[in-house]
Amino acid sequence: xxxxxxxxxxxxxxxxxxxxxxxxxxxxxxxxxxxxxxxxxxxxxxxxxxxxxxxxxxxxxxxxxxxxxxxxxxxxxxxxxxxxxxxxxxxxxxxxxxxxxxxxxxxxxxxxxxxxxxxxxxxxxxxxxxxxxxxxxxxxxxxxxxxxxxxxxxxxxxxxxxxxxxxxxxxxxxxxxxxxxxxxxxxxxxxxxxxxxxxxxxxxxxxxxxxxxxxxxxxxxxxxxxxxxxxxxxxxxxxxxxxxxxxxxxxxxxxxxxxxxxxxxxxxxxxxxxxxxxxxxxxxx
Numbered sequence: 001x002x003x004x005x006x007x008x009x010x011x012x013x014x015x016x017x018x019x020x021x022x023x024x025x026x027x028x029x030x031x032x033x034x035x036x037x038x039x040x041x042x043x044x045x046x047x048x049x050x051x052x053x054x055x056x057x058x059x060x061x062x063x064x065x066x067x068x069x070x071x072x073x074x075x076x077x078x079x080x081x082x083x084x085x086x087x088x089x090x091x092x093x094x095x096x097x098x099x100x101x102x103x104x105x106x107x108x109x110x111x112x113x114x115x116x117x118x119x120x121x122x123x124x125x126x127x128x129x130x131x132x133x134x135x136x137x138x139x140x141x142x143x144x145x146x147x148x149x150x151x152x153x154x155x156x157x158x159x160x161x162x163x164x165x166x167x168x169x170x171x172x173x174x175x176x177x178x179x180x181x182x183x184x185x186x187x188x189x190x191x192x193x194x195x196x197x198x199x200x201x202x203x204x205x206x207x208x209x210x211x212x213x214x215x216x217x218x219x220x221x222x223x224x225x226x227x228x229x230x231x232x233x234x235x236x237x238x239x240x241x242x243x244x245x246x247x248x249x250x251x252x253x254x255x256x257x258x259x260x261x262x263x264x265x266x267x268x269x270x271x272x273x274x275x276x277x278x279x280x281x282x283x284x285x
Contacts, residue, residue: 095135
C-alpha cells in the first residue's frame with residue numbers, strides 16, 4: 001500500500017538493543033581512516049585501548065533499528081529514499097563499552113506535494129540499558145522521493161543552518177581510504193550500494209559510493225583534530241546536510257568557521273570540486 005501520513009507518523013518502531021565493547025569503538029575509528037599514522041599519539045586515542053576515547057559520531061551507529069522504512073509496514077517506496085540530513089546530540093561523552101537501548105520514532109513529516117516527495121524526520125534516543133540514563137540522540141531527515149501527496153499539513157521545511165560569508169577560519173584536509181566503504185559497512189550498514197560495483201552502476205554511479213554517515217564521521221573527526229585538541233568530550237552537538245556522494249579514495253576538504261562555541265562547516269570533494277556536506281553546524285562544550 002502507499003504511504004499514509006497518519007499511519008506513518010504513528011509508526012511503532014521496535015526498540016533496539018546493543019552491547020558494544022572497546023573493539024567496536026576502535027573498529028569504527030579505523031573505518032574512518034583514523035590510525036593511518038600508527039605513530040601519531042593523538043590518533044591512537046581512538047584506535048588503541050590505552051586511554052581509549054569513543055569518537056562522538058560513533059553515536060549514530062548505536063542501537064540501530066535496521067532498515068525500518070523497508071522492513072516495517074510503512075508504505076514508503078524505500079528504493080527512492082535519500083538520507084538528506086543527520087544530527088547528533090551528545091548528552092554525555094560516549095562510553096567505550098556499554099549495553100544500550102535505542103528508542104526510535106517518527107517526529108514529523110512534511111509532504112512536498114504529489115510528485116515532489118516527502119520529508120520524514122526520524123529520531124532515536126539512546127539510553128544506558130542498566131540505568132536508563134540518556135547518552136545521545138540521533139536525528140535524521142529522510143527524503144522520500146516517491147511518496148509526495150501522502151497528506152498532512154502543508155508547510156515548508158525548516159531553513160538550513162547558514163554558513164558565514166567569509167573565508168573559513170580553519171581548513172582540514174583528509175584523504176579517504178580506497179577501501180573505506182568496505183570497512184565502514186562493518187559498523188552495521190550492509191547496503192550493497194557501498195560494496196557491489198554492479199549494484200552501484202544500476203543506481204547510476206560509476207562505482208560504489210561512501211556511506212553518508214562515514215562522511216559525517218570524518219566531519220566530526222576534523223572538528224576534534226582542528227578545534228578540540230583531540231578531546232572527544234568537547235563535542236556537544238553536530239548536524240549537517242548531505243548534498244553529493246563521495247567515492248572512496250577521494251580527498252575531503254573541511255572548511256570551518258568559528259563563532260564562540262558554535263562551529264559551521266562545509267565539506268568539499270577536492271578532486272571534483274563538489275560540496276558533499278553543506279550547512280554543517282557543531283556546538284562545543
